[in-house]
Amino acid sequence: MTDSFTPVSLDTVCRVEFGPGRIGLLPELIADTGRHRAFVVTDRGLRAAGIAERVLKILDAAGVEYAVYDEVAPNPSTGNVDAGAARARAFGPAAVVALGGGSVLDAAKGISLLVGNPDAVAADADHLWEAADGLPLIAVPTTSGTGAETNGFGVIEDAAACRKVYIGHPSVKPRVALLDPELTLGLPPAATAATGIDALVHGIESLASRGADAFSMAYAGQAVAMIGRALPRAHRDGSDLDARAELMMGAHLAGQALTLSGLGLVHGIGHALTAHTGTPHGVALAAVLEEVMEFSAPAAQEAYEQTARALRVPPPADGDWARAAVAAVRELSGALDIKRPLRELGADRALLPAVAAGAVADAVTKNAPRLPREQEVLEILDAVL
Numbered sequence: 001m002t003d004s005f006t007p008v009s010l011d012t013v014c015r016v017e018f019g020p021g022r023i024g025l026l027p028e029l030i031a032d033t034g035r036h037r038a039f040v041v042t043d044r045g046l047r048a049a050g051i052a053e054r055v056l057k058i059l060d061a062a063g064v065e066y067a068v069y070d071e072v073a074p075n076p077s078t079g080n081v082d083a084g085a086a087r088a089r090a091f092g093p094a095a096v097v098a099l100g101g102g103s104v105l106d107a108a109k110g111i112s113l114l115v116g117n118p119d120a121v122a123a124d125a126d127h128l129w130e131a132a133d134g135l136p137l138i139a140v141p142t143t144s145g146t147g148a149e150t151n152g153f154g155v156i157e158d159a160a161a162c163r164k165v166y167i168g169h170p171s172v173k174p175r176v177a178l179l180d181p182e183l184t185l186g187l188p189p190a191a192t193a194a195t196g197i198d199a200l201v202h203g204i205e206s207l208a209s210r211g212a213d214a215f216s217m218a219y220a221g222q223a224v225a226m227i228g229r230a231l232p233r234a235h236r237d238g239s240d241l242d243a244r245a246e247l248m249m250g251a252h253l254a255g256q257a258l259t260l261s262g263l264g265l266v267h268g269i270g271h272a273l274t275a276h277t278g279t280p281h282g283v284a285l286a287a288v289l290e291e292v293m294e295f296s297a298p299a300a301q302e303a304y305e306q307t308a309r310a311l312r313v314p315p316p317a318d319g320d321w322a323r324a325a326v327a328a329v330r331e332l333s334g335a336l337d338i339k340r341p342l343r344e345l346g347a348d349r350a351l352l353p354a355v356a357a358g359a360v361a362d363a364v365t366k367n368a369p370r371l372p373r374e375q376e377v378l379e380i381l382d383a384v385l
């Protein structure tokens, strides 16, 4: 949390193009990067949904030369990024177009950075922050979740080390975020819920973060309001373009917020759970969200009041806004049917110490309003086993 005397700076956002049909701008946005060829990074799901083909047709019609790497896996690995980079190096100078969810956007950042650093591999992530520039990147998200279009780092799984590494560089922060909600119309309900809850958690953790400032709080408050309103509607009826559009903008604003403020313990636990069980990011967050909020409440009263107000919770009779915020989040999560006990996600009691240790060691946890000890995380995990 901040006060009015804390110095802040805002290195303003990348170009944002938002609206149904905006994908048609892609050829001119590629030309604006100074490159005339495109290296398109996507995944098999986007191929199967016909979205990759729709976008490639737009490039064909405009005569843009391109190559496609479509083998990004959910929770992409260092091996994935290295394979994509080998393909991109062979293709030569180009703008990178990242078409997909957070997995694709994150992998594309790594690929772009490795092309600029021919001797590097993805496992060098910790040392690449000061490296040479990557290729220019245009982000085209097809989920309303991660907000990965707002920042210059990717979360990549180092399978050998069983941990998430952050691969990033200022040059791979997308030059343009091309936000077309039509691309999300076909996202199935379960994926809409998982990605949407990720965005909601970005908003809530950003409000409560030690790194919060006036800008991040403005973004995060509006994000929670938009996501809270639109997510249940988009989940119920995926073809509701209004709800899809509001959710997409909300997720983007939540991304802007987290990029400024950092996150917290829900993400620390979520990353560790995913690394050990392969659980999708949003599902891992949902498993512990209310419990982490309860743990954090003593240090996050104001943030949770803002959360509750953004979710349009009426003033609670007992004045306990934090409890009201947790109840509202529980209701939303229930409507999405997304919360699962850890056992259903492939965890057992023997795994919990490793998850707790991973959560405490994760860089995101350092911004939590109440810093947890490993034993305290273990108790949270035990309660949701």
Ligand SMILES: NC(=O)c1ccc[n+]([C@@H]2O[C@H](COP(=O)([O-])OP(=O)(O)OC[C@H]3O[C@@H](n4cnc5c(N)ncnc54)[C@H](O)[C@@H]3O)[C@@H](O)[C@H]2O)c1
Binding pocket: 043, 044, 045, 046, 049, 051, 073, 074, 075, 076, 100, 101, 102, 103, 104, 106, 142, 143, 145, 146, 147, 148, 151, 153, 154, 155, 183, 184, 185, 186, 187, 188, 191, 194, 195, 198, 281, 282
């Ligand atoms: N860089 C960041 O700031 C940041 C923040 C949070 C999370 N992440 C990372 O993002 C990843 C998760 O991303 P995600 O939640 O967007 O999921 P995802 O990218 O893994 O996509 C999930 C599935 O949905 C499919 N899909 C995507 N869009 C679709 C569409 N429009 N129609 C039909 N199917 C579609 C994909 O093919 C994939 O199979 C994790 O690796 C997480 O660590 C990054």
Ligand SMILES: [Fe+2]
Binding pocket: 146, 198, 199, 202, 267, 281
């Ligand atoms: Fe996230």
